[in-house]
Amino acid sequence: MKAAESEVPDAHFTVDKQNVSLWPREPPPKTGPCLVLRKPLTVRAAVIILTLGLTASVLLQAIFYPWFMRTISDVKTNAQLLKGRVDNISTLGSEVKRNRGSVEATGIQVRMVNASLDHMRSQIEKLEAGVKKADAQIQILTRRWEEVIDLNAQIPALKRDLDKASSLNAKVRGLQSSLENISKLLKRQNDILQMVSQGWKYFKENFYYFSRIPKTWYSAQQFCMSRDSHLTSVTSESEQEFLYKVAGGLFYWIGLTKAGSEGDWYWVDNTPFDKDLSARFWIPGEPNNFGNNEHCANIKASSLQSWNDASCDNKLFFICKRPYIPSEP
Numbered sequence: 486m487k488a489a490e491s492e493v494p495d496a497h498f499t500v501d502k503q504n505v506s507l508w509p510r511e512p513p514p515k516t517g518p519c520l521v522l523r524k525p526l527t528v529r530a531a532v533i534i535l536t537l538g539l540t541a542s543v544l545l546q547a548i549f550y551p552w553f554m555r556t557i558s559d560v561k562t563n564a565q566l567l568k569g570r571v572d573n574i575s576t577l578g579s580e581v582k583r584n585r586g587s588v589e590a591t592g593i594q595v596r597m598v599n600a601s602l603d604h605m606r607s608q609i610e611k612l613e614a615g616v617k618k619a620d621a622q623i624q625i626l627t628r629r630w631e632e633v634i635d636l637n638a639q640i641p642a643l644k645r646d647l648d649k650a651s652s653l654n655a656k657v658r659g660l661q662s663s664l665e666n667i668s669k670l671l672k673r674q675n676d677i678l679q680m681v682s683q684g685w686k687y688f689k690e691n692f693y694y695f696s697r698i699p700k701t702w703y704s705a706q707q708f709c710m711s712r713d714s715h716l717t718s719v720t721s722e723s724e725q726e727f728l729y730k731v732a733g734g735l736f737y738w739i740g741l742t743k744a745g746s747e748g749d750w751y752w753v754d755n756t757p758f759d760k761d762l763s764a765r766f767w768i769p770g771e772p773n774n775f776g777n778n779e780h781c782a783n784i785k786a787s788s789l790q791s792w793n794d795a796s797c798d799n800k801l802f803f804i805c806k807r808p809y810i811p812s813e814p
């Protein structure tokens with residue numbers, strides 16, 4: 486404890502006029518006249534600094550004022566430019582508003598044009614399909630035309646063949662006609678043979694039946710009618726010659742009779758009576774109507790002039806006649 490107390494300095498106190506000082510062991514040295522001079526120097530330094538500051542301020546103002554003014558002017562100019570631009574932008578905005586309607590109308594028109602283009606595109610596709618189809622048809626037609634040309638080249642040969650065929654056809658028709666004629670002739674021959682086999686004789690499209698049983702004129706006519714015939718008429722010299730030759734001198738009734746005792750002669754099969762022709766076939770002196778009872782005619786002699794009138798009640802052979810009618814095929 487005594488050591489620590491010994492290390493703490495002893496305090497000293499002095500009063501020098503107006504100054505009171507405390508110091509540790511020793512009193513402060515005497516300042517003398519230097520302390521009196523320190524105070525005015527500080528004031529002068531402050532004045533100098535202030536003066537320098539003011540001077541610097543003035544200089545700076547002199548230097549920077551024009552620059553400052555220019556800057557302000559530039560700012561004003563820029564502000565005016567900006568205002569102008571703002572005005573322009575405002576004008577552009579109104580124009581944009583105005584143009585928006587036009588743009589919308591244009592958009593509608595563009596959509597319409599697009600729709601039209603789509604329609605045209607589909608039309609074009611259809612046209613292309615049509616063109617393809619037409620092309621296919623043209624190719625088919627071309628092939629057919631080539632076939633036509635080939636056929637056209639074959640026409641002369643075909644024409645020659647056709648001529649040959651036509652000639653052959655004419656020959657065939659001729660042969661066919663001949664065959665038909667032959668067939669008709671054969672049929673005719675067959676018909677005639679059938680009639681001949683039944684006792685009929687054929688002469689120039691007529692059949693004649695010379696009976697073997699005598700009958701009165703009327704009964705003979707009845708018999709002939711039962712065979713689709715009549716007592717014969719005589720219409721030509723050749724027929725007369727055929728009849729009297731076959732009769733061979735025997736008496737045969739023919740189909741000539743009178744309409745009543747004083748009537749004219751007529752043919753019972755309704756053939757018109759040719760008086761001039763018939764006049765050549767009477768036996769000279771006939772018809773004499775002997776006993777006023779001879780109203781029917783018969784062949785009596787084997788000559789052209791062979792007719793005689795006789796009593797219709799006499800029983801004589803008789804000659805039936807029927808025309809040849811071709812039977813149905």
Ligand SMILES: [Ca+2]
Nearest residue numbers: 773774793794
């Ligand atoms: Ca007589």
